[in-house]
Amino acid sequence: MTSIHWRETVAQKRKEQAATIPKNWILENLPSNEILNVVDFPEKCGLLTFKDIAITNTEVDVLLEKLANGIWSSVEVTTAFSKRAVIAHQLVNCLTEIFIDRALARAAELDNHLKTTGKVVGPLHGSNLMRLPISLKDQINIKGIDSTMGYVSWVGKPAAKNALLVDILEECGAVLYVKTNIPQTLMWPETFNHVFGRTSNPYNRTLTSGGSSGGEGALVALRGSPIGIGSDIGGSVRIPSAFNGIYGLRGSYGRIPYAGCVNSMEGQDSILSVLGPLTNSIAGVKAFTKAVVAKKPWLKDPLAVRKPWSEDEYKLVDHGNGTKLCFAVLWNDGVTVPHPPVTRGLVETKHALLAAGHQVIDWTPLKHEEFYKAAGAIWGAAAAEDYRVATAPSGEPVVASMELSAEDLSVLPTNSVPSFRPPANGISAYELWQVQKKKRDIRQEYLDHWNATAAVTGTGRPVDAIISPCAAYVAPPHGMNKSAGYTTIWNVLDYTALVIPTGLSVDLTIDSPRPAHAFLNPADKTNYEFYNPVTFKDAPITIQVVGRTLEEEAIIAMGEIVDAALKKHLTISPSNL
Template identity: 45%
Template sequence: MVASWQSTVETSRNALEAKLKATGFAGQVGHIGEDVLNVTSVPFDRVLTAREIEITELGVGQLLAKLSGGELTSEELTRAFLHRAVIAHELTNCLTDIFFDKAIARAQSVDAEYAKTGKPVGALHGLPISLKNQINIEGEEMNLCYVGWTGRISNVDSALVKCLLQQGAVLYSYTNMPQALFSGETICNLHGRTVNPHNRALAVGGSSGGEGALVAMHGSPLGVGSDIGGSVRIPCAFNGLYGLRPSYDRIPYGSSSNSMEGFSIVPSVLGPMSTSLDGVKAFFRAVVDAEPWRYDPLALHMPWSESAYALKEHGDGKELCFGLVRHNGMVKPDVPYVRALEMLKAALLAQGHKVIDYVPPQTAKGADILTRLFQADGGEDLKRECATSGEPRLGGIFKGQAVPPAISTYEFWQLCAERRDYIAMQLASWEATRDQTGTGRPVDALLCPPAPYPSFRHDDKQDIFYTGICNLCDWPAAVFPVTKVDPAVDKPVERTDFLSDFDRLNHERYDATVYKDIPVSMQLIGRKGEDEAVIRMMEIAVAALKSAA
């Protein structure tokens, strides 16, 4: 008898539960009622030692300094994060697999090498790093959150894993993501739903939502997600994290698993997610310095550029001009974002920078192109993957919509040409801001919300083009927290004019009391290939906010 997909799910979940139980950490928190929505504030001092709490709440830069200076061993640090990872999972359902024994052995090996040589193994020496459930590690199951993929064992390390290991990292877990990776909420048939630790009645974001929850709960100092329409930035935003959607092929994707294999016109990219600002630079530079082009034929031979990071093409960063995107022409952001935009603008102006209003042109056309590209196969890829087990299709960002028929090769070529012409138009529009900046340059970067909402209720309708435009145009984009939803000040405003049906829907469902305590973040968007500059400008924006606080 062929097992039902439900029985496969049960077996898989039981296997993970057994692994978690074997750690000795499972069940320590005890029962936390469903009425407790914000679990980031649950006291952990009765299950974690003071030392565990102290070191797991340090930033990435602080941890790397202590590890490389011999003040902290990788084994101690790794064991502390393993403990918090189990707690995070029990409260948010963020993990899909763990390999703690392998991680501890790796940490001990890194420590032994340090003891022998007195030198760190690499730029990420001894740092525990968690991975989205698509980045292959040799010898570990890679199910891509498909029921039909259970039991598939990776026979090779992905290019990124090779870079991370070369730089001394310790890998210990996989995290949850939505079916086919196509959703701003994290839910799949195999592993269930991951919830937002700031409010478990709300979406954690997606598709890298498992990472978002784990990192937000300090179960990981640095996680790796992927982004094809906002999948790093949305969960970072919903969880108050720092993150980066890099340009195509700066971070190697080779030998990682993915849905829609062969879809390369708008490729998915891998990027960091961290509770600390310096974690973004630490990850990006470490991976690029590992020469990923030696492991992945598509990775750009593009070493770290110190001059780009120093903003040499942007006036040395002394008087930057930012384009402030108050809305994208399709849907206006909720009230907390309006407040956050003004906070960010005031902070930058106070530091001597300039801010002008900017709206990317014809965003509805771009959203249409991106949607038609994503659906060009008529849903064939998802249909085939689900057919391997019989699991139902969930819909994701296209939930409730009829799937259009597949288009012909010729029609796909014409669609690719549309995309080319569209991004050329966006480039011309950006260049035209040179006449408005007063710096002699076009705007150095754009500032805009990462979504029209700070989060949303489970299974609500989604919109991803605040982030998706960056994927379409290959604009590197950072995301960083600005404030939190405050019902006392983020009161709804009356509106009678709407840009779209979704704009009306999003306005009508806004409720600050529902979104209370959810982080409110911003994107900083740069030009293609300007990853180092985007990282530096994010640092400048965050410093400005701190000075204004």
């Protein structure tokens, strides 16, 4: 294809996308670009009814109860979230594929089934789990619908079959209605591609929504979806969750089936991408995880782990039954010291947990920079060639920057590779083996390091979970998310990690710059000089709760404890840092 051809393909795809939006849902009163925080706009725009607002503001567990009891129909709930999703899209450009008519037909079938049989369809259709609309990251295949991955070359090539997770969700009674935006290649902690453009942060549209599940993060934050499904290889669920102030779970390799999704760097199986939920409540995280593993995905996906939901693990039997936990705070990773708002979130979390009767100690980071270097070498081994192969049929350039100037297609290079992941030229197979061996060895060191904390916790057990930053900063301006170290570390270790919003956001008075510390390295100095609270105005403050490999049930339970402690603490004692 010529460059003209690929641009024409983009223009046609955007025209087709626009045609899928109901005309009476297109708003004429959108806020001007000068209005940065648009979180409250959906409820003020006039499109949503009082019932729509009530439905979309209801947490997942209550939604499920009302759906199961027939108080709200599936058509009503699907319509409400569809309308709010379309509003969100007009505000922050978060959607790729929109198939609302198909979703409403599916919702009507579910309503009719409940009416005629008195029974729900599967655990996602009512009961005490969930039955509700679910949005999907663009890479998750739905038969008959494009999964472009932000590649012009993949436009107009609808999936021949569903991803396994889609089959499971539909068996459970879920309603699928939209897919969401991603960066080209997926391997970016921000969201921009030539096909659909850039997704912004609804709390401050000059800031990034994160990536690569940035469309999901923004959509869920605007309550255009009760649960969105993203993927995470270096933080791609957790970074958008953190930057948009919502909950997001990175489970261990194979806990949620990945079969049938499209991806970058397929065949790279040293650090695996995983699927996980983004939602406005931990109830949504639990409901999704419990329902999916109940379908025994290991019988259909050879890489899925054979591990049913464990109530004993959820009850924290291996963690003193949850009565007195010991958390360890990672204040910094030994590479980059976090900005003041991030540290304030950690401090408030510590105070909340102490007030709730738990113990909190400091976590000493171990060789985090070595983990980061290993991840970069593994991903970069053949990344440049992978991207060239994907883009060659269309002739589109590989996105080399997430800065706003990237939207000016006339100045983009044609043969670049994203600068986020060195080395662009890769390494030999033997060199790759040595990196993977090093990764294995330092994983063993980290496990031993964790186990050794039993000597200092006072509980007789090692640390139950780590409280970690999600990044060295809250959501930064577009093009400025230069590192994903605070999330990538847990991918390389294959630890379970759950993002929890603290309920705080950047405060121009409280979060003033701190005096310079002894810089760890030039990058740390650059990060310190980058901070200005005005730049990050209104950005949410979040933390991660990190557990060991395959501890999804325990981390969800401990996440509930942390979440409840934060809510109580901030109600009784608002932050005064």
